[in-house]
Amino acid sequence: MLKLASFSAWLLLTAFCPPLLAAENTMPLALHKAAAADDVAAIKTLIAEGAEIDARDGTGATALLVATHGNRLEAARALIAAGADVNARDGISDSPYLYAGARGHLDILKLTLAHGADLASTNRYGGTALIPAAERGHVETVETLIAAGVDVDHVNRLGWTALLEAVLLGDGGPRHVRIVERLISAGADVDLADHDGVAPLRHARSRGYRDIAALLEKAGAK
Template sequence: MDLQLHKAAAAGDAATVKTLLARGADIDARDGSGATALLVATHANKVEAARVLIEAGADVNAKDNIEDSPYLYAGARGHLDILRLTLAHGADLKSINRYGGTSLIPASERGHVETVDTLIKAGVAVDHVNRLGWTALLEAIILGNGGARHQQIVGLLIKAGADVNLADNDGVTPLQHARGRGYDEIATLLEKAGAK
């Protein structure tokens, strides 16, 4: 298996990526983990290498063996430049990761404010429920730290029309989770939005 393209992408060597593509390298070839060169570049947040691949037609939705695609991974990790490139080149907003969640859910959990804003504006469903029974709002509260970034994200999700009363699989609401963790600022935001 020729992984020169993957190596150049991982190193962020955009010039070599261009050269290899011009010589006919298979743009969407997979490595042992099922990753394309674009996903490898995305893992390392190598923006220029990713740009060359995307503009040459690399599949932004190609999933590896653990269901990550360049679009999903860039969203989850807050790699904003690559995320924007994937969105401009056919990212499947309905695609889901191995947890059955959209990119908005891990972005919310990890506190990537600008990424959450970008994904909401792109049209990712704010009330999508993953296999754990959690929405982006629930993950921002349950797995977040209650700090300023997660407060901003909760605000963005509310503004985007997230259902503030959509409970988890156990019937626990976002407000109950916020109160239970002592996240007073988030609880206040939820209450103002009509949370019970």
């Protein structure tokens, strides 16, 4: 009889309160949609109505990470102001901080740095935010991360530092020349070799990156 009574109560609840139940089930998705659309008004309304700010979607992403994916600055600002976790990771170990750094989303990156970004956190390759930023030629992002105190000589699971990635995966052009210059100025070890024992200078020479090689030689690289 008790089970029957409980079931009857559940039927009454679902019959008379469907809007409430539907809202509870869709709030996380709604918050993610609002973040993707950079809809600050909707974000504030959903949070005020009780939406869980760090709820995850099917990929493990929070609404803040969704906003970061799309470089939705105002959405990110509203979510961070409401307490969103800038270090919350998705299923492939991306966090808002790490993703903003890797993609050069500078304004969002600065917000994460001002709200507790874990500078020592690493991506799925074991690299800090500085390493992919250097690889992809995001000069201002590299400067920002160096100024924030990210380890310039961190080695990822591939055996590469930010300096090595700037040489190995960069194009040798002006942006990567500037990044190499910034890394050297920040004290990067110019002789720190990869897993095969090949140092940045040798990689630069083998690729014909004369300007980068000249910077490394001036810094005493061997």
